[in-house]
Amino acid sequence: MEVRAEPRAVSGFRLAGVAAGLKNDPNRKDLGLIVADAPAAAAGIFTTNQVKAAPVILAQQRLRSGRLRAVAANSGSANCFTGKAGMKLALDSCAAVAAEAGCAPELVAPSSTGVIGHLYDLEKYRAGVREAYSALAAGGLGEFATAIMTTDTTPKVASTVIRIGGRPVTIAGTAKGAGMIAPNMATMLAFILTDAALPVVALRRALAKAAPLSFNAITVDGDMSTNDTLMLLASGAAFNGKPSGREIGIFEEAVGAVAHSLARQLVYDGEGATKFVNVEVRGARTSSDAARIARQIANSPLVKTAFFGRDPNVGRITAAAGACGVRFDPDRIELWVDKIRIAARGMILTGALPAAGQAMRQREFSVRLDLKQGSARFSMMTCDLSYDYVKINAEYTT
Amino acid sequence: MEVRAEPRAVSGFRLAGVAAGLKNDPNRKDLGLIVADAPAAAAGIFTTNQVKAAPVILAQQRLRSGRLRAVAANSGSANCFTGKAGMKLALDSCAAVAAEAGCAPELVAPSSTGVIGHLYDLEKYRAGVREAYSALAAGGLGEFATAIMTTDTTPKVASTVIRIGGRPVTIAGTAKGAGMIAPNMATMLAFILTDAALPVVALRRALAKAAPLSFNAITVDGDMSTNDTLMLLASGAAFNGKPSGREIGIFEEAVGAVAHSLARQLVYDGEGATKFVNVEVRGARTSSDAARIARQIANSPLVKTAFFGRDPNVGRITAAAGACGVRFDPDRIELWVDKIRIAARGMILTGALPAAGQAMRQREFSVRLDLKQGSARFSMMTCDLSYDYVKINAEYTT
Numbered sequence: 001m002e003v004r005a006e007p008r009a010v011s012g013f014r015l016a017g018v019a020a021g022l023k024n025d026p027n028r029k030d031l032g033l034i035v036a037d038a039p040a041a042a043a044g045i046f047t048t049n050q051v052k053a054a055p056v057i058l059a060q061q062r063l064r065s066g067r068l069r070a071v072a073a074n075s076g077s078a079n080c081f082t083g084k085a086g087m088k089l090a091l092d093s094c095a096a097v098a099a100e101a102g103c104a105p106e107l108v109a110p111s112s113t114g115v116i117g118h119l120y121d122l123e124k125y126r127a128g129v130r131e132a133y134s135a136l137a138a139g140g141l142g143e144f145a146t147a148i149m150t151t152d153t154t155p156k157v158a159s160t161v162i163r164i165g166g167r168p169v170t171i172a173g174t175a176k177g178a179g180m181i182a183p184n185m186a187t188m189l190a191f192i193l194t195d196a197a198l199p200v201v202a203l204r205r206a207l208a209k210a211a212p213l214s215f216n217a218i219t220v221d222g223d224m225s226t227n228d229t230l231m232l233l234a235s236g237a238a239f240n241g242k243p244s245g246r247e248i249g250i251f252e253e254a255v256g257a258v259a260h261s262l263a264r265q266l267v268y269d270g271e272g273a274t275k276f277v278n279v280e281v282r283g284a285r286t287s288s289d290a291a292r293i294a295r296q297i298a299n300s301p302l303v304k305t306a307f308f309g310r311d312p313n314v315g316r317i318t319a320a321a322g323a324c325g326v327r328f329d330p331d332r333i334e335l336w337v338d339k340i341r342i343a344a345r346g347m348i349l350t351g352a353l354p355a356a357g358q359a360m361r362q363r364e365f366s367v368r369l370d371l372k373q374g375s376a377r378f379s380m381m382t383c384d385l386s387y388d389y390v391k392i393n394a395e396y397t398t
Numbered sequence: 399m400e401v402r403a404e405p406r407a408v409s410g411f412r413l414a415g416v417a418a419g420l421k422n423d424p425n426r427k428d429l430g431l432i433v434a435d436a437p438a439a440a441a442g443i444f445t446t447n448q449v450k451a452a453p454v455i456l457a458q459q460r461l462r463s464g465r466l467r468a469v470a471a472n473s474g475s476a477n478c479f480t481g482k483a484g485m486k487l488a489l490d491s492c493a494a495v496a497a498e499a500g501c502a503p504e505l506v507a508p509s510s511t512g513v514i515g516h517l518y519d520l521e522k523y524r525a526g527v528r529e530a531y532s533a534l535a536a537g538g539l540g541e542f543a544t545a546i547m548t549t550d551t552t553p554k555v556a557s558t559v560i561r562i563g564g565r566p567v568t569i570a571g572t573a574k575g576a577g578m579i580a581p582n583m584a585t586m587l588a589f590i591l592t593d594a595a596l597p598v599v600a601l602r603r604a605l606a607k608a609a610p611l612s613f614n615a616i617t618v619d620g621d622m623s624t625n626d627t628l629m630l631l632a633s634g635a636a637f638n639g640k641p642s643g644r645e646i647g648i649f650e651e652a653v654g655a656v657a658h659s660l661a662r663q664l665v666y667d668g669e670g671a672t673k674f675v676n677v678e679v680r681g682a683r684t685s686s687d688a689a690r691i692a693r694q695i696a697n698s699p700l701v702k703t704a705f706f707g708r709d710p711n712v713g714r715i716t717a718a719a720g721a722c723g724v725r726f727d728p729d730r731i732e733l734w735v736d737k738i739r740i741a742a743r744g745m746i747l748t749g750a751l752p753a754a755g756q757a758m759r760q761r762e763f764s765v766r767l768d769l770k771q772g773s774a775r776f777s778m779m780t781c782d783l784s785y786d787y788v789k790i791n792a793e794y795t796t
Contacts, residue, residue: 051720051728081716081728083744116713117746226717301699301783302791309792315514318479319624322449330449330479346481348515385699387788393700394707394784 001160001250003257005265007141008159008172011195012037012235015140017147020128022076022120031128032147034071034191035101035136040233042068042109043203045211047228053080054090055110056227062109066200068233069107072097072129073148073189075176077120079112080226089119096126100133111189111229113176114150141193145174148189151392152176153269158261162254164240164247169196171254175215175262188215190230190262192255197236202248206255207232214259217291218267218381219298230259267381272388275307278366281321282377289326290378293369296324297380304385312337312356314348321369328371336368399558399648401655403663405539406557406570409593410435410633413538415545418526420474420518429526430545432469432589433499433534438631440466440507441601443609445626451478452488453508454625460507464598466631467505470495470527471546471587473574475518477510478624487517494524498531509587509627511574512548539591543572546587549790550574550667556659560652562638562645567594569652573613573660586613588628588660590653595634600646604653605630612657615689616665616779617696628657665779670786673705676764679719680775687724688776691767694722695778702783710754712741719767726769734766 013036020031044063046056062068072093079086094108101108112120135143145155159172173192207230215230232255243251268276279298284290297303300320306313314335322330331346337356342349359365411434418429442461444454460466470491477484492506499506510518533541543553557570571590605628613628630653641649666674677696682688695701698718704711712733720728729744735754740747757763 048723049717049720050724050726051716078713081713081741081744081746083729085745116711116717117741117748226713226720301787305788305791308788311792313514315476315479315624318449319447319514322447322624325446326448328448331481343479343515346479347483348479350515385788386792387785389699390703390706390783390785390788393703394709 001162001254001257003158003160003261005158005261007139007145007157008170009138010170010172010193010235012040012237013193014136014138015144016132016135016137017140017143017145018128018132018135021124022074029143029147030074030076031125031132032073032144033097033129033132033136034144034193034233036069036233036235039067039069039107040235041066041198041200041203042231042233043200043207044229044231045207047226049226051081051226053078053112053227054082054086055079055112056229058087058090058094059109059111059229062106065106067107068109069103070097070101071109071111071191071231073111074120074125075148075150076114077112077118078114078116078227079119081117082119085119089122092122093125096129100129109231113148113189113227116226141172141174148174148176150176151271156262156265156269158258160254160258162250164196164238164243164251167238167240169194169238169240169251171258173258173262175266177266188228188266190215190259192232192258194234195236195238196234196251197238197240198234198243198251203232203234206252209252210256210259213256214263217379218263219295264381267383270383271392272386273383274386275384276364277307277382277384278379279382280366280368280377280379281371282368283370283372283374284376285374287376287378290376292324292326293321294378294380296320297367297369298382301385304382307360307384308386310357310360312342312353312360314343317367317369318343328373332372334370334372338365399560399652399655401556401558401659403556403659405537405543405555406568407536408568408570408591408633410438410635411591412534412536413542414530414533414535415538415541416526416530416533418529419522420472427541427545428472428474429523429530430471430542431495431527431530431534432542432591432631434467434631434633437465437467437505438633439464439596439598439601440629440631441598441605442627442629443605445624447624449479449624451476451510451625452480452484453477453510454627456485456488456492457507457509457627460504463504465505466507467501468495468499469507469509469589469629471509472518472523473546473548474512475510475516476512476514476625477517479515480517483517487520490520491523494527498527507629511546511587511625514624539570539572546572546574548574549669552667554660554663554667556656558652558656560648562594562636562641562649565636565638567592567636567638567649569656571656571660573664575664586626586664588613588657590630590656592632593634593636594632594649595636595638596632596641596649601630601632604650607650608654608657611654612661615777616661617693662779665781668781669790670784671781672784673782674762675705675780675782676777677780678764678766678775678777679769680766681768681770681772682774683772685774685776688774690722690724691719692776692778694718695765695767696780699783702780705758705782706784708755708758710735710740710751710758712746715765715767716741726771730770732768732770736763
């Protein structure tokens with residue numbers, strides 16, 4: 001199935017994004033609304049951080065019913081580490097949206113991202129909600145995507161169309177996040193919408209299958225956020241009838257593909273990133289072994305600075321691989337940059353290094369480690385560690 | 399007991415450090431010898447990395463006997479990921495030292511640090527051994543310390559004197575390492591010498607107690623090396639007689655204090671470091687909980703860039719604390735920079751932030767997180783993440 005990095009209207013939903021003045025720069029959009037024509041089936045996955053933002057706690061509670069009418073997302077403030085005042089702010093924010101939509105506040109889920117420990121201005125927020133509500137449009141995904149950006153340099157959207165019961169079903173989503181990106185989940189908000197008519201249990205299963213291979217398979221800096229949120233909402237407006245098991249499979253694959261595209265866009269736009277690197281570990285005994293090694297390599301500052309320096313540094317990659325506790329025989333492994341083998345039989349293939357260094361001049365390349373002990377594999381998407389990552393995170397409170 | 403960051407002669411040992419031409423710069427020292435007048439009791443702790451350098455594998459084997467006559471350490475090449483040729487090189491290197499010392503090669507332990515995947519020149523090494531052997535001196539610890547440096551900017555030494563059985567006993571050591579520094583152990587070589595007369599089992603116990611609170615309590619970049627080595631050699635030349643239980647305790651404390659001083663010097667000289675930060679977690683249920691949280695904070699790139707930016711970033715520190723799986727109540731924790739409390743009752747104490755930012759202008763400061771749920775604690779020593787860390791690791795193959 002073809003997933004495009006572009007927005008698409010999803011019947012049953014209208015969206016908007018406006019500048020409510022929650023960010024320091026009053027011209028930047030910072031408040032996004034997703035409103036369903038009628039209560040939509042909804043599922044979510046949230047940060048496992050012990051320090052959870054108020055909107056995360058509230059959204060998690062509200063998603064237990066499996067139904068949402070609206071999502072109210074803001075940037076400029078994560079509303080995290082804000083005590084009781086933060087929870088009151090999240091409740092009041094949802095109430096403002098519910099008043100516009102004419103629904104119970106329990107059907108509105110909040111979502112916030114930005115500086116931790118900072119309360120946004122409720123009056124500005126309320127005015128923003130009124131403005132956003134009147135701007136809601138079927139084609140508003142791009143505006144919404146812009147409103148949830150923080151240090152992101154570009155909005156991220158992805159969409160695809162499949163068929164269920166002979167009818168076209170659209171899946172479209174957006175995500176934000178450029179730093180504090182790590183397994184599991186990231187400083188990341190992601191919202192995927194579909195017009196499929198599906199029970200909430202099918203949505204929960206689709207998310208549970210999609211997350212490990214998309215948002216949980218990326219890293220920018222190994223830091224886990226307090227606000228990670230991934231939601232999937234289904235309006236049912238496609239009137240597709242009861243799907244077959246095969247069609248459920250296609251739906252899950254489509255959600256996974258949209259999630260993967262969004263996750264990939266997050267890493268591409270990682271803070272200060274100049275390289276996108278797919279780190280694949282194969283030939284492992286189990287996929288969890290492969291994942292542990294891939295994560296260790298993808299998170300290593302020494303490996304990531306070598307990526308920035310276009311240095312095919314076998315030592316750093318194999319040292320990272322060896323550090324995570326998974327057993328393997330260093331004399332059997334093979335290491336590749338794109339199609340160029342740079343290590344085998346416990347030795348660096350020094351003749352291959354110049355070509356590998358050349359391949360690393362590209363914006364995107366792959367590093368593949370074959371453990372030669374089984375058939376399991378796992379891929380992590382990561383970026384390099386550049387001067388600009390330090391600059392972005394040392395010079396500003398983000 | 400007073401530990402000084404200065405070398406001291408240890409009876410029964412002679413040391414030297416010379417420039418053998420193993421580094422790119424022929425004027426830099428790169429080969430160090432420790433030679434005991436007679437076989438010394440010896441213990442060691444080594445990297446747990448799956449990818450172990452040949453000298454690590456060989457030294458580990460040879461230390462099983464609990465006796466060593468000499469340690470041959472070189473910088474310029476880690477002799478890791480070098481296949482069978484690497485093991486042959488390590489064996490031949492030890493043989494060269496054994497020939498000079500007139501002892502069995504099994505009594506010589508090798509130790510290498512530097513670029514991975516690179517074999518050093520055996521002929522240059524042999525010539526260097528001859529030169530170093532003739533330069534051996536009781537006061538040679540400083541020369542040895544210089545010979546094992548890689549990206550270190552200063553040699554690291556520490557020493558103290560205690561009394562056992564009424565006789566003075568000296569403990570003196572050196573360490574190297576500035577990057578690839580992480581729990582557990584680091585790209586780190588450390589050698590501690592004593593003239594105490596103690597059985598090898600006492601040395602092993604002293605090392606096992608010292609490592610968790612010194613070399614395993616530091617981080618520069620969270621990367622674990624292939625060559626980590628910590629050795630403790632005892633010549634017995636102090637002729638102290640059989641120590642009491644209390645004296646063994648004092649000895650262990652002294653080894654711990656020397657190890658701690660060396661570990662602290664490593665972090666001070668961390669690659670690109672402009673700040674030394676003591677991250678203390680207290681009020682935890684168990685010290686292992688405290689250690690997990692302290693490590694997560696001390697390793698977080700977002701926290702470390704905030705240190706570089708002198709930003710008392712409560713959000714990043716608490717988010718890191720919450721990410722490691724240890725349960726705590728965010729509304730009860732308190733966070734301090736030096737003596738300044740910056741968070742309590744689930745809120746940032748914004749009025750205190752300017753003073754905290756001021757405290758962070760110092761070369762060294764502390765961050766203390768009190769979980770308020772018990773009495774266990776753990777401290778990690780870490781540094782900031784600066785432009786120069788990226789520069790050092792992106793522009794050169796290290």
